Amino acid sequence: MSFPNSRGFATVGCCLLGLTTLAxxxxxxxxxxxxxxxxxxxxKAVIGRDGYQFRDANGNGxxxxxxxxxxxxxxRVADLLSRMSLQQKAGxxxxxxxxxxCAGSTDGTNAAAFVQTQQMRRFILRNTANATASDCSGTPxxxxxxxxxxxxxxxxxxxxxxxxxxxxxxxxxxxxNARNHYNNDPRFGISGSAGAFTEFPREAGIAAAAxxxxxxxxxxxxxxxxxxxxxxxxxxxxxxxxxxxxxEPRWYRLSETFTEDADLNARIMTALVNGLxxxxxxxxxxxxxxxxxxxxxxxxxxxxxxHYSFGKQQVYPGGRxxxxxxxxxxxxxxxxxxxxxxxxxxxxxxxxxxxYEQTGFAFNKQIVTDLLRGKLGFQxxxxxxxxxxxxxxxxxxxxxxxxxxxxxxxxxxxxLSGFNSNQTxxxxxxxxxxxxxxxxxxxxRLLTEQFKLGLFENPYVDAGLVEAMVGKDAHRAKGLTxxxxxxxxxxNSVTEGSTRLxxxxxxxxxxxxxxxxxxxxxxxxxxTDGNYTTPGTRPSAEGxxxxxxxxxxxxxxxxxxxxxxKGATTGADPTRLNSRTGxxxxxxDPCITHAAQNPTCVDDLGLIFGGALPWEAGELxxxxxxxxxxxxxxxxxxxxxxxxxxxxxxxxxxxxxxxxPYVLDEASGVxxxxxxxxxxxxxxxxxxxxxxxxxxxxxxxxxxxANKLQAVKDNEPDAPGYPEADTLYPYGxxxxx
Numbered sequence: 001m002s003f004p005n006s007r008g009f010a011t012v013g014c015c016l017l018g019l020t021t022l023a024x025x026x027x028x029x030x031x032x033x034x035x036x037x038x039x040x041x042x043x044k045a046v047i048g049r050d051g052y053q054f055r056d057a058n059g060n061g062x063x064x065x066x067x068x069x070x071x072x073x074x075x076r077v078a079d080l081l082s083r084m085s086l087q088q089k090a091g092x093x094x095x096x097x098x099x100x101x102c103a104g105s106t107d108g109t110n111a112a113a114f115v116q117t118q119q120m121r122r123f124i125l126r127n128t129a130n131a132t133a134s135d136c137s138g139t140p141x142x143x144x145x146x147x148x149x150x151x152x153x154x155x156x157x158x159x160x161x162x163x164x165x166x167x168x169x170x171x172x173x174x175x176x177n178a179r180n181h182y183n184n185d186p187r188f189g190i191s192g193s194a195g196a197f198t199e200f201p202r203e204a205g206i207a208a209a210a211x212x213x214x215x216x217x218x219x220x221x222x223x224x225x226x227x228x229x230x231x232x233x234x235x236x237x238x239x240x241x242x243x244x245x246x247x248e249p250r251w252y253r254l255s256e257t258f259t260e261d262a263d264l265n266a267r268i269m270t271a272l273v274n275g276l277x278x279x280x281x282x283x284x285x286x287x288x289x290x291x292x293x294x295x296x297x298x299x300x301x302x303x304x305x306x307h308y309s310f311g312k313q314q315v316y317p318g319g320r321x322x323x324x325x326x327x328x329x330x331x332x333x334x335x336x337x338x339x340x341x342x343x344x345x346x347x348x349x350x351x352x353x354x355x356y357e358q359t360g361f362a363f364n365k366q367i368v369t370d371l372l373r374g375k376l377g378f379q380x381x382x383x384x385x386x387x388x389x390x391x392x393x394x395x396x397x398x399x400x401x402x403x404x405x406x407x408x409x410x411x412x413x414x415x416l417s418g419f420n421s422n423q424t425x426x427x428x429x430x431x432x433x434x435x436x437x438x439x440x441x442x443x444x445r446l447l448t449e450q451f452k453l454g455l456f457e458n459p460y461v462d463a464g465l466v467e468a469m470v471g472k473d474a475h476r477a478k479g480l481t482x483x484x485x486x487x488x489x490x491x492n493s494v495t496e497g498s499t500r501l502x503x504x505x506x507x508x509x510x511x512x513x514x515x516x517x518x519x520x521x522x523x524x525x526x527x528t529d530g531n532y533t534t535p536g537t538r539p540s541a542e543g544x545x546x547x548x549x550x551x552x553x554x555x556x557x558x559x560x561x562x563x564x565x566k567g568a569t570t571g572a573d574p575t576r577l578n579s580r581t582g583x584x585x586x587x588x589d590p591c592i593t594h595a596a597q598n599p600t601c602v603d604d605l606g607l608i609f610g611g612a613l614p615w616e617a618g619e620l621x622x623x624x625x626x627x628x629x630x631x632x633x634x635x636x637x638x639x640x641x642x643x644x645x646x647x648x649x650x651x652x653x654x655x656x657x658x659x660x661p662y663v664l665d666e667a668s669g670v671x672x673x674x675x676x677x678x679x680x681x682x683x684x685x686x687x688x689x690x691x692x693x694x695x696x697x698x699x700x701x702x703x704x705x706a707n708k709l710q711a712v713k714d715n716e717p718d719a720p721g722y723p724e725a726d727t728l729y730p731y732g733x734x735x736x737x
Contacts, residue, residue, distance in 0.1 A: 037069055037283070040458030042161040044169055055457065057169030058083070066456070073451045077444050083168060086436060089443040090425035091119025093409070095175070095383070095417050098123035098159070099144025102136035104151030106158045110420075115162045115172070118422045122415060122446070123159070124386070125174045125235060126188070127152060129470070130195045142188040149196050149233050149470040153463040156234030160459040171459035173450055175237035175290070178203075178256075180226050180479070182681025184657070185554045187610045189386055191256055198225045198475040203241065204658065204702045205486030205680030207258040207268060211700035211732060212485055216271040221478045223275025227286030232469040234461045236453055237288045238276070239340065239383075243269050243327035244296050246661070246703045247320070248717040250303020250618050252555065252611035255659040257298060259702035260720035260731060262323040266330035273334035280335030281452040288449055290383050291331045293342030295367060296324025299718035302580060303617050306343035307609040309565070309589040309602050310578060312360075312394040314344040318719035321351050329376055337380045337449055341368055341413070343392045359395030362388045363404070368412035381445035384408060386418035391602050397590040398597060406433040414442035483686035488678040489697040489735040491671075493650055501653065501674040503693025503737055504546060511541040511647060513635045514550030519684035523692050530635075530643065538639065541646035546674075548691065549643060550684070551656040552634050559630040560613055561606035565589035571603065576615045585614045621663035621709040622670060641669055650674040655687055663709050664728060693737055700734035 036052055045056045047063050057067050065071055065079035081089070101108045114120040126143040129152050134145040147155070156174050163172045177190065179197045182205075186193045200206065200222050209218035230238070245265060246257040259265050269291065273279065276287045297306075297314070299321075304311030316324075328339065341361035349356045352375075354366060361367050362384045372378045385392075393404045406428050408416060428434040450456060492500045504510075504525075512520055513530040520527045530547075532538045541547050564586070565571040571586025578585050590598035611617060612630040625631035626638070633640075644652045649672040656662070656670075657679050664670050678701065679687065689695040704721040706712050711726035721731055 034070055037454060037457045040460035041164065042460070043165045055169065057164075057456065058167060059169070069457055073448055076451050076456075077447045080168065080170075080447060081440055081444055084443065086426050086429060086439065087422055088119050088168065088170075089436075089439045090422045092121055092170075092443045092446045093415050093425060093439065094118065094120050094419050094422070095122035095124060095415050096120070096420045097126055097142075097386075097418075099125065099140070100127045100147050100152060100155035102145055103133060104147050104153075104155040104158075106155065106162070111159050111162060114420060115159065116166065118420050119166075120420065120422075121163060121170050121450070122173050122175065122237075124239070124417070125152070125156070125176050126192065127155075128186075128192055128195045129197065129233070143192065146195075148467075150463050150466045153233045153461050153466045157460050157463065160234070164459070170447075171450055171455040173237050173288075173453070173455065174235050175239055176235055178238065178240040180222065180229070182483075182683075184552055184681075185610065185659075188608060190253070190609055196471045197229050198471050198479045199483075199683070200225075200479045200681075201483050201486040201679075202659070202681035203256055203258045204246065205682070205699075206482065207264060207702035208488055208678075208680055208699040208734075209482050209485035210268065211264070211702065212698035212734065216267065218482045218485055219268055219271040220275055221482050223272060225475045225478055227276055229470045229475065231286045232461060232466050234459075235287065236455065237290065237337075237449075239290050239292065241269070241272055241289070241291065242293065242297070243291045243331060244293055244298040245324055245327070245720070247298045247324075247715075247720050248300050248303050249620055249661040249703075249706070249712050249715065251298065251300045251305060251717075252303075252617070252660065253297070253305055254661070260704065261702070262326040262720075264702070265327040269327045269331040269336075270334045273331055273336050277335060277337065281337045281449055283452065283454045285453055288337040288453060289331075290338035290340050291328060291336050292340035293344075293385065294328055294339050294361065294372060295321070295341070296328070297342040297344060299324060300344070301347065301717060303717070304614055305609070305611055306345075306360075306392060306394060308607065308611075308614070309392075309394075310585050310614050312343065312345050312392075312588070313347045313580075314342075314349075314717075315347045316349055316718040318716035320716075320718040320720075321349060323720075324718065325376075328372075332376050332378045338383045339372060339378060339380065340383045340385055340417075341372075343385055343388055343394055345394045357395075360388065360393060362413055363393070363396055363407045363411050365411040373412065381414040381442070381449065382412055383415045384413045384417050389416055389419050391418075393590075398594045400597060402428055402433070409434055409438060409442070414445050480683070480686055483682040484689055484695040486680050486699045487682060487687065487690045487697050488699040488701055488733070489690075489737075490676040490678055490729055490733070491673070492735060492737075493674045495650055495674060500737075501546070501650070502691060504548075504653075504691050508545040509543070511544040511547040511643065512549070513547070513639065513643065514552065515548065515687075516684045519688055520548065522685075523688050523694075530639075538642075541643045544647050544651075546651045546653065547643050547647040548653045549635060549640055549655070550679075550687070551640065551654055553625065553657070553659060553662060554632050554634070555607075555610060555612045555630050556632050557606065557608065559632070560611075561608075563603065563607050563613060565591060565601040565603045570613070578614070618713055619709075620660065620712050621665040622668035623665050624709060625662075626668075637668060644669065644673065648674075653677065653691060655679055655691075657681065658705075661703050661705050661712075663706050663712060665709060666707075696737050697734065698736060700732045701729055702731070704731045705729045
């Protein structure tokens with residue numbers, strides 16, 4: 001049940017609230033009375049007072065200060081904290097995955113256990129939302145069943161109803177990683193596919209488009225759509241966006257970053273906070289952001305990622321730590337609600353006279369409290385990365401889970417992600433390793449966000465409006481425009497006379513690979529589809545006027561799933577040694593270094609979070625990837641070379657999706673193509689509009705491309721770009737017609 005907006009006022013009621021509140025009710029100099037917010041209730045009553053309505057969140061029949069939306073957030077938080085038990089405060093400090101069950105049901109989920117027993121009020125909702133839901137057969141994967149957007153909204157409402165029925169009626173905040181982007185390789189806990197949500201290019205594409213337009217309009221288009229779609233299904237928080245700089249090309253999570261340029265990234269972070277939060281969180285905020293990964297996850301040693309034990313170290317040999325801080329400083333100044341520190345360990349890092357302890361950022365008080373809060377002035381809450389307590393406690397591998405919890409909370413972390421044991425936290429208070437005052441401080445920061453978002457007035461959404469909002473035509477048009485804006489033209493050769501290959505002439509006979517035939521035919525071309533599944537059945541490209549090939553690169557899970565830290569042919573293979581340690585790649589897994597505290601190997605999930613096998617992470621050139629085990633070029637480099645030979649290299653258009661700054665090495669032959677196009681996650685339709693000249697290319701490279709693989713390996717992980725002699729295309733490069 002919801003109660004719509006109304007307006008009304010009674011002088012007596014405001015007087016009872018005291019002089020300070022009276023000014024807030026009346027406004028100064030006879031300002032209009034406050035508007036009545038919409039209330040949403042399922043099980044609790046609504047209280048009428050002074051012509052206004054309020055949710056009786058605790059069900060005592062009285063209007064308590066925390067239920068009174070006329071009061072300041074600070075006053076409401078203080079009142080609620082005074083009513084909360086230690087267990088309730090501890091519950092606020094945990095967030096874990098809570099996926100919708102079959103058809104959006106709470107059946108078979110942890111909803112009741114998390115809300116009622118663990119007293120949790122923050123959850124990560126990872127289900128993919130599509131137009132058609134799963135048939136619910138079999139066991140759902142880590143991201144749960146596929147649901148429709150309407151079913152997702154029904155699930156968030158059902159969980160909110162569970163929370164409303166609890167004694168204090170504290171509402172839930174649902175969060176997820178970014179959803180509104182093209183993704184050819186979604187991974188659990190990293191990034192999902194857009195599904196029914198409107199699809200924009202990946203983050204680097206947003207930056208490429210912004211460089212081309214010269215303003216933040218592509219970011220604004222994204223935030224306008226995302227705000228509407230997320231709010232419609234009940235997602236009011238986002239583990240987004242990554243403020244990390246794209247300075248280490250080998251880092252597979254570079255695909256979630258925007259750019260190598262700190263100043264551009266800072267402007268983008270500001271635009272994201274302004275677009276999704278409206279500045280500091282308020283009743284007008286659509287989605288509260290958690291920027292990650294403080295203090296900058298881009299400077300990964302060897303390009304490896306700290307989801308894995310062999311990638312835990314972050315280094316700054318170029319002395320560019322300040323650059324990596326800059327986007328976070330911009331987000332803080334704009335009023336970002338939350339900050340997430342990464343798993344990584346800073347190695348030999350001294351900044352402004354402080355030498356930082358070599359322990360994971362979430363456990364590092366120098367980072368979380370002294371730097372983030374003390375120097376940068378951050379006022380929101382700190383949200384750990386998922387699994388930092390149970391799995392990736394780098395620097396604290398030899399400690400117990402309770403000791404890790406105490407270390408993180410005492411360092412300044414307010415909410416632990418991937419953790420759901422209330423008693424662990426309360427027992428630490430009983431043992432004197434945490435204070436109740438620290439729990440109260442953290443709970444207050446977390447409640448502040450929920451109050452400011454208006455969740456205490458109405459945490460529910462109208463599921464009947466969802467289908468008309470998520471992925472609607474006007475939204476998809478905006479996404480498609482930004483996709484086109486993101487395309488970067490790298491080269492465009494002359495074919496005959498002064499004519500260049502692009503834009504494509506009309507009435508051509510076109511050979512395609514990696515594309516949908518219909519999208520090319522719709523532009524008036526006669527098309528031969530070169531895609532094939534049975535070896536030896538690819539049709540020849542001879543006799544065609546032009547070949548258009550979309551190239552995508554991935555690290556298929558099928559190639560990495562067998563990795564085990566103690567595996568004889570993987571993590572424990574003596575023929576494959578880590579050049580940094582001189583040991584096998586699995587040697588740093590806590591199950592080996594501290595087996596008593598870590599009975600399970602962290603990396604024994606088959607590298608599910610993404611990336612190549614660690615000894616192949618640096619094989620970023622097309623030739624090296626083609627010869628590797630854990631990189632896959634699609635179509636294969638051999639097929640690309642064969643088609644170029646058949647139709648003529650100068651008659652070939654290669655549109656390459658740069659999830660990372662791949663090296664177009666000379667030996668691969670791709671530089672000989674008549675036209676090279678860089679994309680960052682676009683549809684066939686958007687690409688064809690650019691290739692045909694219906695939309696002129698205007699994107700600019702958000703990061704530099706090296707001309708040889710050695711340049712990537714010699715690159716300092718914290719520094720952008722390459723020396724001029726090693727650069728194929730510099731940052732900001734892009735041609736047009």
